[in-house]
Amino acid sequence: MPLPALLTQLQQWQRQASQLHIRLPIVWQGEQDTMLDVSRQLLGLINYKTLYWIGEQAPTDATNLTGKHNYQLLGSECDVLVINAFNGFPADLIAASAGCVKAGGIWLLLCPPFSSWIMQPNTAHKSLLPYPINANNHVGQFLPFWLQQLQLQNVLILHNENLIQQLDWPALPALKNVPPPCITDEQQHAVAAIMKVVTGHRRRPLVLTADRGRGKSAALGIAAAQLAGENKHILITAPSPQAAQTALKHFQMLATADQQHQLQFVPYDELLRSVFKTDLLLIDEAAAIPAPVLQQLLGRFSRIVFATTEHGYEGTGRGFQLRFQQYLSEQCPGWHKLHMHQAIRYQAADPLEQLTFHGFLLNKTSKQPSYAPNMAIKFIYYSAKDWLTHPIQLQQVFGLLSLAHYQTQVKDLAALLDNPQLTVMTLQQEDQLLACALISHEGNLPAELCTKIYHAQRRVQGHLLAQSLAFHLAQPQLATTALWRVMRIAVQPALQRQKLGAMLLEQLYQTAKIAEIDYLGTSFGATANLVKFWQHSSYLPVRLGSTFDKASAEYSILMLRSVSASPDIPLNLQQRFGHQLYRALAHYPSLSSKLALMLAQPEKQKPLTHNELEQLSLFREGKRPFELIRPLLLQWFDQQKYQPDSQLHQILSALLWQQSDWSVVLQCYSFVSKKECINHIVTLLRKYD
Template identity: 35%
Template sequence: MHPSRQHRHFLHISGTPEECRMEAARHADETTLWIGWQAPAPFDPLPPGKLVGRLGMETDILVFDALEGFDPDAFAMALGLVRGGGRFLLLTPPLSRWPQVRDRELERLVPAEWPVTSPSGFLERFAAILDNWERETGTPHSPARTGETGLTEDQERSKELIRHVAQGHTRRPLVITADRGRGKSTILGISAAWLLQQRHCRILVTAPRREATDILFQQARKALPVAPATGDGVQYGNSFLTFMAPDALLREAPEADLLLVDEAAGIPLPLLEGLIRKYGRIVLTSTVHGYEGSGRGFLLRLGPLLDRIRPQWKGIRLEQPVRWAAGDPLEAFGFRTLLIDAEPAPLEGETPEAGDCVARPLSREELLADESLLKQLFGLLVSAHYRTTPRDLRYLLDAPNLSLHGLFQREKLLGAVLVAREGNLSRELASAVRTSQRRPKGYLLPQLLATRCQFPEALEMRCERVVRIAIHPRLQNRGLGSHLLRYLVNRARRDGEALLGTSFGATPPLVHFWKAAGFEALRLGQRREASSGAHAALMVLGLEPEATKLVEAAAQRFQKNFPLQLGEAFTGLDAELALALRPPQQEIRLDDSEAAALQAFAQGRLPYLDAMAALRSLTLQLGDGQDTAQRLLVMKVLQHRSLQELARLQELPGKAAVEARLRQAVLDLTQSPLRRP
């Protein structure tokens, strides 16, 4: 029987480590994939952290050894590697003792100088579900395959849509979504092979990792048995199927007849936007619920982006499983235990205002006792951040320094905020951090303040960091987030905290949100975060007088450095974001010589190089990121971008047009009354 028509089998083995591993060995063979830190001979264990390198493979027998620690992300990955008819073996301590047993993953969540909490709330819940699930049975019907190709009806439709993208009108992207095991990568490979045979063409493939495209290339080679493999792909005559990493693809911008983006949710959205703008023929796939992060949360962001820049895009969702039968109990078990398919609370048309809502703390005990509330909370986090993964569920339930707060309208959870207690280090540890001898885990905010912002006092101050704030996707931009943040600020003050801070992938709307609450920008990370594709902004609010003075001093240092950094590390930074990070614009102040130089430049009587000092004085006082003229001045004067680059970015015909736009920008800004010292 074809694997796609079979359910997978689950075997839970509990007991001592020696007993469990010997029993598992009796069920295993030489093809078994053994995930864990130890295994009996002749098996070679694969540590959970290295499982990502095996994605794309399939196996008939998989052993997941959770005797020393349970990694939720690795478990979610492992569930998708067993083909239909295969066996999944889970090894655990006795369920009654499992939450109390020492656990490597739990220890990773515990900051330095904090005790390890026991029992694990995450494992308590998992063990209870496992105990109940083992008593349940069911074998739902599997849909039949179609035609002679062995493809599902969903895949056949996707194949036809991919052909339309490649051969039809340009600028009409296709987005293919599905849960794991539905054959997204397979249909990309089969479609690419068909296109290579039709005409000379170059198809590019990209993904978060090269290994994520293994199935795509395997299927392409299977359909093109005479095609030789190249270093990064497949060649068929004068046609090529080639892999390139996303950042290299955007940087080098090679020409292509079609771009295939596999597991697009794993690629930062700003990078994806660049690819979508560059390539007129593009197909993107994303897992809706999986270890990679939430494709659903990703689509909440990708959809509006495509509506704006490619309004004729299409989407299709694959429902029928390919690697196992529909209704597979192992898949259902993963969804149930890891809340991979969690959703925010449903809303029946109501549009509550902030004044209708109540903010309050959420305890771990309350969440473990109320599965519906836990699902609502995790669903909110998934919708707010598409990199939310199963490991975040363990973080919610087990991290000892994390507090949770919710925003409710009656029984419905409409918003949530996660807050980490940081700071208040011992003198010994604080001294070791100051001298760069230690970088203890769990203290991001005070360490950044001490080592990057010249604010060493923060190490021994009481402080909290907002890890994540989420509002129901249907209720955003209604003041609920600000309401929840005000509650948090008041609570932190009442509890005696000195500082409240946050670090996040910076975008203009997010920076404005935190500034509106009184937070000061103290730093912008020089490298883009892998998770968001954005630079991390550090913003802090002082909650007591001494801390407020220190925050203001650090903010002033940042504002002195930041304009200089724009010409060094941040030459490619979005100018709207650069302006958002600046202080609010005040009335422009220029001396007489500066005003005269700017007037001469605006009228075309003074060249740019001879007006640079006055232009810099003007640009340093700007603060409206919505103004195109102001953004242009930032890009030229502070970021030192070339006229050729500005012409491309502004879609102007050439350097003369850019110079004319710069002069007009200065004229517009200086026509309003100026204050002179």
């Protein structure tokens, strides 16, 4: 078909897409200069207000998207999205931006012919490749995998001026008449459910979930406007101000001029720092906010709506729901949940949504695996080169990783396929995936490079464990050894607490021993339960980060286990770490006392004298004030065998080790006054000889 006729046909197809309430996905193969020229001609023929562009040579009227836009894209919209993939295919950004295209809009991918494209390096994924792999000449598996998925989807595929695959046009679904401003009856139910959080019992939050484009954020704005009409004051927070824009826009359109102040956006860190009074707190895109932050907000506000994308490019919502609903059940037994299925921004059979879900493995699986302890299990290893021939297993693994970690993204899928130093070990039973571990092969770095890392002259990508051992722990020689780092471990939610995770780690240890690996390691946001889990598998804590981990809002901990190397080094590092942490606990104000008891180790001291023990006895009898006896109590406490679950030990850790203010301790342990707390300490101390 001659190019002018093809461009005219594309115009007609766009109008048809608008009538059917879908987006028009076009994949156009050819030479780069020719493809950029035809894209400019097409843009000159169609009407658009907002143009998003990914890649090089963006027109002057386009918003050129980069990786930093991922979460900022939540809630934003465009008429046309063009992806210039000739110099790179950033999978994470492409998946994120697909949800921005409006119904009737065009999603246009410009790329080389498929046969040559799969042989090219993808430099857009250079941040996923470890040292010493050069992104300019490394050909990974993600592009072949994605093209494999693409050709199974309902998209328009062109090669120069030839139509290779036509679109299978979906039927226009019948729409129900719903009173405005709602568009679907599900959205109407969602607005009613949000309103009920304000009028119903306290401490009964709502979890509102939906795929992208279902009107979830709009429902928040509509409900807020109706509540403002009842003179209610509402706060809204989100991962970023942009993520709350859809809700705010709908509120501003519906609320009167004198009601506009009744919905206020407040960043979540400010909500935790200051005191706010509100009739309702709305949290949009809650899955992109660290779970510990959500837990703190739940403790501070009695009426909350948690709204989150069920799945989309984030790949996070379902994991958030499964983990967070357990916490909600413990804290607020009467909480409610509502899921919105009906699409609003585009119809349910929208081809671009299906391409995004299937192409990036974001489609959900409802089948729950079962585990029979008396039946055989098997451990199977997969690396990047294996996934093209095992697509079902890849879907299962990526789905489970998404469940287990609330910030799993499409770039994690890309890393599985492009990074040859990543291995996945699975625990399976009758082709069911029960658990998996994601392992990064690190270390074996040249001694000269390790010295430079130690002297802060170099950093190397993809060797977190080796680099931390060399720089933070001042052990550059350990970075020359063979290391495996467990990046993530995941067990099916329904099968947890059956020791499958421990079984997986033990098998990994045996495999590492055969492979003559020197050390196994891991790094994660420290919680008492997680640290205990790793300790049970013989991993020793050797470092605690000084700042919060961005993903978990916890301090990041590094743990180590010797395999083929001598166990003395991890033991010595643990001891040194415990002593250093003990001296530095005052610099970890947000560290739980339970974790402090598990990790810190005071230096050995001389036993208390008879006189000093007598002073403590007088304190137990209420005959000495706490301030006078505090140094002796610290000396006595340092010599105890710590029990992290003991309330006495936790209180003493907070007061004596962490030097917390009395106000913090009183709030944490629900004491009315300092005197009440001291009396409680005295009562518990009387149980000791």
